[in-house]
Amino acid sequence: MSNDSCGLPLDTDALGLTCIYGLVFTVGLPCNLLSLWGLYHLGRSGSGGCQLVYILNLLLSDLLQLLTLPLWILYLQDAHRWRYGQLACELVGYVFYVNVYASVMFLCLIALDRCLAIVFPLSSRRVRTVRVAAVSGLAVWTLTFLFCLFGLLPSVFDSERLLCLEHYPVSPRYAHFKITTVALGFLLPCAILGYTSAHIWVTLRHSPSLSAHERRKIVGILVVITVNFIAVFGPYHLVGGYRFVSLLQADEPCTLERSIFLLYRLCYGLTSLNTMLDPLFYIFLCADARLELRRSLPCSGRGQNAGKVTAGSSRAHPDAHEQSGQNHVSVA
Template structure:
């Protein structure tokens, strides 16, 4: 199983990427669906504000990516041969790139929203509206669609070798597109994240009115966004930047492709991890959304409800439950 022009060992990434995609799909699909349900319930109750719009778009992008993972697993198990036709490859490859850069943009919008809310809480009220957030979401999707479409034309499918979204070596035009995507889709968002984090940090130090819980919540949001950028998107863009710049400068592209093939492919697979991080933090660690999930799905909060009921019963009946607990404590002491 080698590439005809560069003699690449295409089967070396099969085990690693299959494990990554299988784990992400099995955990990410239910968590994203639960997250969407929590967002829906939160929106019905009138909560969430503009962040609800950004997170909803983020989760929709994640779901698109998750639904393509079984096809990628079958592609890997089939020895890097795409059996589903030209059009399906074009669509699935397009969804991958759109998911990566739409996720990056919505993470930036969430960070900017937090910065405006903390640094300029009064003057930013008009900007931080649901209407502006919805228009921003439409703009992000439109720009991302057009940008990815310009880079993936004329095709991402190699009909001779049935490779999907793989070129060895890549064409100069595709290398230029990937270098541009590293600058606009990673380095620029990193600069925006650094700017907003610095301003939020200064404001938190100067605002004694904020409680420790509020500080921890704000810092937690920034930490997870930073982890998403550095751990999930960082390796793919940094290794990819090195790969595509080097391919434009080297006289032996196939040697470079062979030396970097496995590490680049694994970094490529790690970008799907954002589909796990997004619902894990923005929904399940968000008190409002978690409360709405417990209200709409009582089974999620049954244990907590039972503990609260027991506590209230003990307080309301000190002569029975209270004495029972006291006797139980005495037995433990003996």
């Protein structure tokens, strides 16, 4: 079970990645579907505002990746042999990259939206609209698709060894593409996240008008975004950055590939964990997520009663408070 070019032990990552993908698929799929269903009904009630658009796009991106995980598990169990054809490999590989960098961009938009809502609650109203959010979402999808398409052409499939989305050793063109993704798809968004988070924390410390409930929501959203960047996307991009920069300078690239293979592959698998964390945004967006979800589910016998109890609270989402007065600082 080794690669013909570098003698890589391709079976060493099968157990770890299979466990990660199996857990993510089992937990992430129902959580994302429930969150999407709840957000759909929240949007129909007129609540959520522009951040609802960003979170919906984020969850849709996660759902695309979740649906590809069974194929990756089969690929791993077959000793890194992709038996479903070149087109399927390119589509699945494309979905992986698009999910990673679309997720990063939407997380940045959520953080930027929170910063504008808290630091500039009045002057930002003109740009914090559903229409602007929809245009921003469309721009993110378009740029991400084009960027990933450029990097993955001409193909991510090795027809001789049946490898999918793997290159050993990588070509200089692919290495440059990956270094660019680290710079533009991770380091730059990290800088944006750090800038917005610093402004939010300063404002929270000097804003007595915010209620304890609003503060908890803000902190919860920032924690989810930060964990996604540091624990989920961080290892993959930092290890990957080291790998591809070193490969461009290495005299014996296969030696480096063998030494870093397992670590890089496990970090690669960790990126799928964001599909388990992103549904938490629904909890921080909805005033009472549990009762709101029960109200929206037709199979819940107590849904109608719960709906009567929570209808007022869902309509009274903090986004509406932005319109209620000039002196109140809204964070919705």
